[in-house]
Amino acid sequence: MSVRSVLHMGHPLLLQRAQPIVHVHEPWLPALLQDLRDTMQALDGAGLAAPQIGESVQLVIFGGDFNVRYPDAPPIPPTVLINPVLTPLSDEKELGWEGCLSLPGLRGLVPRYRHLRYQGWDENGTPIDRAVSGFHARVVQHECDHLLGILYPMRMPDLTHFGYQQALFPGQSGADGD
Numbered sequence: 581m582s583v584r585s586v587l588h589m590g591h592p593l594l595l596q597r598a599q600p601i602v603h604v605h606e607p608w609l610p611a612l613l614q615d616l617r618d619t620m621q622a623l624d625g626a627g628l629a630a631p632q633i634g635e636s637v638q639l640v641i642f643g644g645d646f647n648v649r650y651p652d653a654p655p656i657p658p659t660v661l662i663n664p665v666l667t668p669l670s671d672e673k674e675l676g677w678e679g680c681l682s683l684p685g686l687r688g689l690v691p692r693y694r695h696l697r698y699q700g701w702d703e704n705g706t707p708i709d710r711a712v713s714g715f716h717a718r719v720v721q722h723e724c725d726h727l728l729g730i731l732y733p734m735r736m737p738d739l740t741h742f743g744y745q746q747a748l749f750p751g752q753s754g755a756d757g758d
């Protein structure tokens with residue numbers, strides 16, 4: 581359909597709680613989903629949440645083929661997740677570097693639960709219920725935070741590990757994004 585512009589940090593919509601999707605067969609859903617996919621692909625994102633393109637509903641996408649920005653990361657199945665519910669499977673957290681298409685050029689070291697269960701529905705209304713760890717768990721927590729109006733710097737205990745990618749990692753190539 582189309583590549584949409586991504587809202588940047590400072591836009592009030594990124595701080596809102598997104599509305600649940602009442603019916604997965606809403607007539608507007610397929611076009612919104614395609615826009616999310618087109619936008620994520622165009623920007624080499626690892627994931628994208630509907631509020632980032634200005635639609636405050638509980639819909640995120642993530643995963644897919646090899647991502648140029650996370651070459652060492654294990655693959656995550658391409659996933660559409662509607663009305664997600666997240667449950668940490670232990671108290672254990674780990675730190676990892678994150679970026680976000682809403683904060684272009686920036687990276688931060690963010691603590692996330694290492695082991696996570698997530699539930700929701702895909703675009704066909706099929707239930708999703710997965711237990712995941714590591715990078716997969718991190719991506720889900722990052723994307724679903726967008727539905728709560730939370731951006732990753734708001735999860736950081738130490739802002740000395742927040743900055744521009746080119747300054748933090750000189751010589752490392754790659755685009756910006758989630």
Ligand code: NI
Binds near residue numbers: 679681722758
């Ligand atoms: Ni993001």
